[in-house]
Amino acid sequence: MSSRHSATKATKKTSKRTKAAKKRPTTKRSVKKAAKPPATKKPPVVDTGESDTKRKARAGKILDQLKRSYGPATCALSHTSALELLVATILSAQSTDENVNRITPELFAKYPDAAAYANATVDELENDIRSSGFFRQKTKSIRGACRMIVDEFGGQVPDSMDDLLRLPGVARKTANVILGTWFGRNDGVVVDTHVGRLSQRMSLTWRSKNDKDAVKIERDLMEMIPRDDWTYFAHAMILHGRQVCLARKPRCASCSVATLCPSAVEDDD
Numbered sequence: 001m002s003s004r005h006s007a008t009k010a011t012k013k014t015s016k017r018t019k020a021a022k023k024r025p026t027t028k029r030s031v032k033k034a035a036k037p038p039a040t041k042k043p044p045v046v047d048t049g050e051s052d053t054k055r056k057a058r059a060g061k062i063l064d065q066l067k068r069s070y071g072p073a074t075c076a077l078s079h080t081s082a083l084e085l086l087v088a089t090i091l092s093a094q095s096t097d098e099n100v101n102r103i104t105p106e107l108f109a110k111y112p113d114a115a116a117y118a119n120a121t122v123d124e125l126e127n128d129i130r131s132s133g134f135f136r137q138k139t140k141s142i143r144g145a146c147r148m149i150v151d152e153f154g155g156q157v158p159d160s161m162d163d164l165l166r167l168p169g170v171a172r173k174t175a176n177v178i179l180g181t182w183f184g185r186n187d188g189v190v191v192d193t194h195v196g197r198l199s200q201r202m203s204l205t206w207r208s209k210n211d212k213d214a215v216k217i218e219r220d221l222m223e224m225i226p227r228d229d230w231t232y233f234a235h236a237m238i239l240h241g242r243q244v245c246l247a248r249k250p251r252c253a254s255c256s257v258a259t260l261c262p263s264a265v266e267d268d269d
């Protein structure tokens with residue numbers, strides 16, 4: 001094929017594309033995409049340049065203030081056993097505690113022990129937890145974890161970090177929730193979306209690159225918060241993240257730890 005012929009063909013193709021582009025209607029979606037996102041007042045994450053000692057002292061004051069603000073904060077997921085807490089925590093991923101608490105009364109009555117979950121059919125369990133979202137993956141995790149609990153732990157949820165982490169679908173966050181909330185053991189700090197975000201804003205983490213870096217955030221918090229308070233601290237931070245330090249628009253003007261937070265913004269209208 002001659003180069004002239006190729007050039008003509010290419011020109012025709014380009015012209016066809018241009019015409020198609022001109023004809024393409026402007027959909028609502030494309031308008032939305034082009035529009036600027038609504039203005040929010042997310043505070044910037046501030047590098048305080050503090051020494052470890054000063055940061056630790058400030059973290060202690062934040063903890064004291066959270067205790068004054070929230071009193072005995074605890075896990076919001078309804079449960080009466082370690083197994084129920086395990087199942088509820090798995091269900092809470094990408095869902096709200098309120099939604100999980102709506103599903104679990106019927107679920108817990110239907111599946112009284114680990115064997116009941118392990119022996120449930122995929123279809124049935126998927127159907128029972130569908131409204132929590134991501135129900136296929138959650139069904140896989142619950143059935144897998146319960147199968148191992150039956151086969152290797154005599155039907156009882158294990159009470160050590162190493163054993164919990166062996167259960168399918170259980171990572172450090174879930175293990176920390178169970179150990180801290182049910183077994184009363186402070187083996188780590190729960191780092192969920194709220195704890196991650198607030199730790200960044202309050203500059204209580206220096207190893208993490210962003211609020212999704214849960215493992216590094218947890219390590220930093222464990223160095224700064226007294227061990228006896230690890231579980232409490234996470235529960236109080238979760239409450240503070242839900243009620244005051246909201247993801248899109250933190251309410252700094254009414255925040256009880258504003259004087260200790262380097263990301264505080266003055267006006268939160």
Ligand code: SF4
Nearest residue numbers: 245250252255261264
């Ligand atoms: S002052 Fe309070 S609400 Fe504002 S960013 Fe800091 S912790 Fe969040």
